[in-house]
Amino acid sequence: MVSASGILGYGFPESSLKAGLERKPHMIGVDGGSSDPGPHYLGSGKTFTSELAIKRDLSLLLRGAIANNIPMMIGTCGGAGGEPHLQTCARILREIAREHDLHFRLALIHSEQDKGWLKQQLRAGRVQPLGAAGPLTGAVIDRAERIVGMMGPEPHLAALEAGAQVILAGRGTDPSPWAALALHHGIPPAQAWFAGKMLECACNAALPKKHDCLLATVAQDYVEVEPLNPELRCTPLSVAVQALHENASPVIHKEPGGLLDTTECTIAARSERAVRVSGMKWKPQPYTIKLEGAEKVGYSAITFAGTRDAGLIGQIDSFLAAVRESVATKVAALSVSSGDYELVLRLYGKNGVMGEWEPLKDAKTHEVGVLAEAVAKSQDIANAVISVTRVTLLHTDFPGRLCKEGNMAFPFSPSDIERGAVYQFSLRHVVQPNDPLEMFPIEYEKV
Amino acid sequence: MPKLRDIAKACKSKNAGPFELTLDIMFEDAATFEKVRRTGVITPKLIAKLYRVPVESVVFTEYPPAFAYKATIERRIASGAVGDTDVYGAQQHAPLLDVEIPI
Numbered sequence: 405m406v407s408a409s410g411i412l413g414y415g416f417p418e419s420s421l422k423a424g425l426e427r428k429p430h431m432i433g434v435d436g437g438s439s440d441p442g443p444h445y446l447g448s449g450k451t452f453t454s455e456l457a458i459k460r461d462l463s464l465l466l467r468g469a470i471a472n473n474i475p476m477m478i479g480t481c482g483g484a485g486g487e488p489h490l491q492t493c494a495r496i497l498r499e500i501a502r503e504h505d506l507h508f509r510l511a512l513i514h515s516e517q518d519k520g521w522l523k524q525q526l527r528a529g530r531v532q533p534l535g536a537a538g539p540l541t542g543a544v545i546d547r548a549e550r551i552v553g554m555m556g557p558e559p560h561l562a563a564l565e566a567g568a569q570v571i572l573a574g575r576g577t578d579p580s581p582w583a584a585l586a587l588h589h590g591i592p593p594a595q596a597w598f599a600g601k602m603l604e605c606a607c608n609a610a611l612p613k614k615h616d617c618l619l620a621t622v623a624q625d626y627v628e629v630e631p632l633n634p635e636l637r638c639t640p641l642s643v644a645v646q647a648l649h650e651n652a653s654p655v656i657h658k659e660p661g662g663l664l665d666t667t668e669c670t671i672a673a674r675s676e677r678a679v680r681v682s683g684m685k686w687k688p689q690p691y692t693i694k695l696e697g698a699e700k701v702g703y704s705a706i707t708f709a710g711t712r713d714a715g716l717i718g719q720i721d722s723f724l725a726a727v728r729e730s731v732a733t734k735v736a737a738l739s740v741s742s743g744d745y746e747l748v749l750r751l752y753g754k755n756g757v758m759g760e761w762e763p764l765k766d767a768k769t770h771e772v773g774v775l776a777e778a779v780a781k782s783q784d785i786a787n788a789v790i791s792v793t794r795v796t797l798l799h800t801d802f803p804g805r806l807c808k809e810g811n812m813a814f815p816f817s818p819s820d821i822e823r824g825a826v827y828q829f830s831l832r833h834v835v836q837p838n839d840p841l842e843m844f845p846i847e848y849e850k851v
Numbered sequence: 852m853p854k855l856r857d858i859a860k861a862c863k864s865k866n867a868g869p870f871e872l873t874l875d876i877m878f879e880d881a882a883t884f885e886k887v888r889r890t891g892v893i894t895p896k897l898i899a900k901l902y903r904v905p906v907e908s909v910v911f912t913e914y915p916p917a918f919a920y921k922a923t924i925e926r927r928i929a930s931g932a933v934g935d936t937d938v939y940g941a942q943q944h945a946p947l948l949d950v951e952i953p954i
Contacts, residue, residue, distance in 0.1 A: 439866070439868060439869045439930070440866050440930070440938075440939050441931075441938065441939070442869075442930050442931025442935075442938040443869070443929075443930070443931045443932070444931065535870060535871065535925065536870070536908075536925055537870075640916070641917060641918075644914070644916040644917035644919075645877070645917050645919075647914075647916075647917070648873075648875050648877075648914065648917060648919060648921055649865075650865055650866065650867055650868075650873070651867055651873065652867045652868075652871060652873060652910050652923040653910060653912050653921070653923070654912055654914040654917070654919070654921050655912060655914065669916070671916055696869075701932070701933055702933075746933060748933060748934050750936060756936060757936055757937060757942050757943075757945075758936065758937075758942075758943060758945065759927060759928075759934075759936045760903075760927060761902055761903070761927055761943065761946070763901070763946050779933050826933070827931070828929060828931065828932040828933065829869040829870070829929050829930065829931070829932070832869075832870055
C-alpha cells in the first residue's frame, strides 16, 4: 500500500508516486485531515489546503490508480471531513475525471452527524465523555455548527466490497483507509491497523522527514515500510518516532473497536532503507466512535502594535489594566453590554506564546508587541471594540510618559483586521453505535 | 550541569487532539537515554511542576525503542478557542529546555 503524503494537498514528488506504482501496490491513498489547524475549518466548512493543491494531488493519484486498476482511498476529505469538505473534494475529483476522461465507481462516505439522532443516543445513555470533559448535553449538540464522527475502517471496507474503486471519506481515524484495504485482503487487525498507523503521515516515518510517498508491505505477522524517494530512508528509530507522533501514548493507540498495542514490538532494519515491525497486538474493546464538533463563539477583530518605550514596558501590566478600564467605559457609551464582547490581549515579548504557562515572569525585553483581539456577538461590535482599543492603546497616559504623541507603533493602515466568525471545538465524547456502519452512509456514483 | 537543550536530540510539543498537548523528549542513543533515565529527573512530577497541572493528570511513558520520554497533559485552553496562544501546540516545549540533568 502507498501513502502519498502527510495530508491531501501538502504535495509529493511525482517521481515517488511513479516509483510506488512500479511496485504494483494494492492501493494508493492519502489522509486528508487533522484537527491541528484548529476549529475554524470544521466550523466554517472550508478546506485547510487550497483547492489548487488538492486538485494537483488528487489528479496524480486518480490517474495513477485508474491506469493501474487499483483503489484510490482518501480519508478525512478537505481537512475536517464534514459534508462541505467532502463535497468540495468530490467536485474537484469529478472535474479531474472529466478533464482526463476517466471512468470509475466512486463511493462517498458521509460522516456528518444528525443532531436528532445524536440526542437520541444521548438520552439512551450511549454517549460518554473523554478525558476531562463533562457529560454531553443537548444544548452543546444544538449549538454546534457541525458534528462529525470519526469512522473506523469498516465503511471503507464496505465500499471496497461493493466494488468501489475510488473512495472519498468524511472524518475518520487517520489509519482507516489502509487498515480497511489490508482487512479486505485478510490481514489480521493488529497488522492492518499498524500499517495504517505508519502510512497516515507518510514519510513522517522516514529520514529526512518530508512530504513524500511511503510504501508499506503488510503480511499476516509483520509490517514493512520503505520510502519511495531514493533520497529518504526508514530506520528503526525513524519508525519508532512515528509512533510518538500526535498520540497521547506511544505504545497504546485507541481506535474504534480496540486498542493497538505496540508494547512488545520488534523493530528491525531489513535494508539501509526498509524496516520490518512485528509483535503488534490488537485488543478488542467495545465499539465506540469519537465525535468532533465546532460551535461559533462570535466574531473577531484584531489589531497589532508594538512599543519600544522602556518606561511603558516597565509598567505594561498596570498600563494595560488602565487601557481595559477605559475601553470598557467607552464601549459602554456605545450602548454595548459588557456581556456582548470579550477583549483578549496577547503580549509578544512577554508571554505571547505560552500565556499563563510562561515560567519567565520578569525577563528584560526592549520591545513588546500587543495583539489585541475583540470577540463579540456581532462583527459590528467586534469592529467597534477593536477600534476603541486601538485608540486607547495609542493615547492612554501613564506615569512618566515622555511619548505623548502615541504609545504604540502600528505597522498597518488600516490597523484593524476583521477575522469573521470564530469557533471552538465543543465535543469531547464518544458514542456507541449499533454497528460500525450506522453513522456513515455510503453513496455510490458512476463517474 | 548540562541542560536538556544540550543533550537531547529532540525536545518538542504538539497537540494530541484539540484538548491535549503531548511533549516528547528524545536522545541520540540508548546509552544517553539510559544515563538520563538513571538520574530520575524526568518524571510525571517534573512535568506537573513545569506546566502547573496535577501530577495524576500527566500521562507519562518511557519509550526505549525511540530513546524517548512522552508526557501528555491537558491543554490550558482548547486549540483555537478564545484566548489560545498556540493552535498547533508546537511551541510549549520551552520550559523543558532548561531542565538540568546531572550526568
